[in-house]
Amino acid sequence: MIIFLYGPDTYRSRQKLNExxxxxxxxxxxxxxxxxxxxxxxxxxxxxxxxxxxxMFAEKKLIILAEAFPNSEFKEKFLKGAKIFRDAExxxxxxxxxxxxxxxxxxxxxxxxxxxQGFKPLEGQRLRNWIKKEFEKYxxxxxxxxxxxxxxxxxxxxxxxSNEIRKLVSYRAPRQRGEGGKENEVLFDHKSKYKxxxxxxxxxxxxxxxxxxxxxxxxxxxxxxxxxxxxxxxVHKHLEKGDSPLYLLSxxxxxxxxxxxxxxxxxxxxxxxxxSKVTNLHPYIIKKSYSxxxxxxIQELKKIYQKIFQVDxxxxxxxxxxxxxxxxxxxxx
Numbered sequence: 001m002i003i004f005l006y007g008p009d010t011y012r013s014r015q016k017l018n019e020x021x022x023x024x025x026x027x028x029x030x031x032x033x034x035x036x037x038x039x040x041x042x043x044x045x046x047x048x049x050x051x052x053x054x055x056m057f058a059e060k061k062l063i064i065l066a067e068a069f070p071n072s073e074f075k076e077k078f079l080k081g082a083k084i085f086r087d088a089e090x091x092x093x094x095x096x097x098x099x100x101x102x103x104x105x106x107x108x109x110x111x112x113x114x115x116x117q118g119f120k121p122l123e124g125q126r127l128r129n130w131i132k133k134e135f136e137k138y139x140x141x142x143x144x145x146x147x148x149x150x151x152x153x154x155x156x157x158x159x160x161x162s163n164e165i166r167k168l169v170s171y172r173a174p175r176q177r178g179e180g181g182k183e184n185e186v187l188f189d190h191k192s193k194y195k196x197x198x199x200x201x202x203x204x205x206x207x208x209x210x211x212x213x214x215x216x217x218x219x220x221x222x223x224x225x226x227x228x229x230x231x232x233x234x235v236h237k238h239l240e241k242g243d244s245p246l247y248l249l250s251x252x253x254x255x256x257x258x259x260x261x262x263x264x265x266x267x268x269x270x271x272x273x274x275x276s277k278v279t280n281l282h283p284y285i286i287k288k289s290y291s292x293x294x295x296x297x298i299q300e301l302k303k304i305y306q307k308i309f310q311v312d313x314x315x316x317x318x319x320x321x322x323x324x325x326x327x328x329x330x331x332x333x
Contacts, residue, residue, distance in 0.1 A: 001091050001115070002085065002091075002092045002093075002110065002115070003020070003092070003093040003094070003115045004096075004110040004111070004116040004117070005017055005094070005095050005096070005116075005117055005119070006094070006097070007097070007118045007119030008119070008120070009119040009120060009122065009158065010097045010159070011159050013097065016119075017064075017095055020062070021034065024062045024091070028062075033059045033060070034064075035061060035063045037065050037066065038067055039067040039070060042066075042071050043074075044073065047063070047074075047078075048077075051090060051092075060089055060091060061091065062090070063090060063092050063093065064093045064095060065092065065093065065095065066095045067095070067096060069096055070098065075106045079106060082109055082113070094110060094114070098287060099290060099291075127156055131147060131151070131161065131165070132147070134162065134165050135165060135169070138165075140168075141197065141198040142199040143198055143199065143200055143201065145201045146199050146201045149205070149208075150164065150199075150204050150208060153208045154208065167207055167208075168204070168207055169197075169199075171207055216251045217288060218234055223330065228330055232327065235326055235327075239323060244322075245322035245323050245325070245326050246315065246322055248326060249311065249315070249322070249326060249329075252329075253308045253309075256304055256305050256308060258289045259289050259293045259296065260301045260302065260305055262289040263293040263296065263298050266294075307329060307332060307333065308329065311326075
C-alpha cells in the first residue's frame, strides 16, 4: 500500500504524518520496522533492499520517503517497479512539502494509485475556523476583530499561528481568572477549564508582532502585477506603525537579491528543484522566491536591484528623506 501526503502546509501535513507513525507504533510494538529515507540518504537500491527484506517479527513495515521528488534517478527507478511497490504488504509513504511540477510522472502515478491527501495553505473561512478550533481546545474564545487582526499579523503560517495561540492563552487565562499573572500554571494539555475567556484585539497588538517579511512578499507580488497602489499601501502600513523605512528598504533589498539569485539559477537548471547548497539559501526562501521570480525577467530584476542600491545611497548621503525614497522606488519599479 502506498500513502501520499503532499502540499506546502507543513503544519497539518506533519500532524497527519505523526498520526500515522503513532498509530503504526501502537499496532507494531517492536518499532524496528519503521524506516525513514529523506533527501540526504534517499538511495533507490537501499529502499528496494528494505522492501525485499523480510521482517524477523513478521510485521508490516512503514517506509517513509521524504522529499523524493527532486531525486530524478529515484523517481525513474521507482516507476519501473511501481506495480511491485503498489502491491507490497508494507506501507510506503511519500511525504512531499516542496513544489511539484504540473506534469510529473511520479505525481500522476501516486494520485491514481495511492491513498492521497493534499495540504494547501488555509485561507478565508477555513483559516478562521481552524484558528477558532485551536482556541476551543483550550476552552478559550476570540473576538471577531481580534481574529481579523491575528490573521492580518500572522497570515496562514500555522506553525507561527499555533505558537501565537498558545502564547495568547498563556497570557490571558490566568489574568481573566484573577490568578495574579501566574502564566506558568497554564498547562497545554487541552483539558484546561478556562471557560468564558476571550482574546481581544488589545491582546493581539500587545503580544503578536506582525511579520514584515510576509507583507514584503505581498509588496513584491503587487509590484510584479503592476499594482503600485497596493504596494505603496502595504509599505505605508508599516511606516504608520513606526517601522523604520531603512529596515523596510533592507527587507526589499534582501528579497530582490534572493529573486535575482533564484531567477539566474532557474535559467541554468530549468527546474523548480534548485539545490540549496548551490545558493546557500534556506529551502523555504527558495520555495517562496521561485514563483515570484517567474513574474520578472532577469533584466527587470537587475534594473530593480540597481535602483535599490541607488536609493540606499541617496538616503545615506542625505540627498532624500527615507520615506520619500521608498515612495519613489516603488513608483519607478
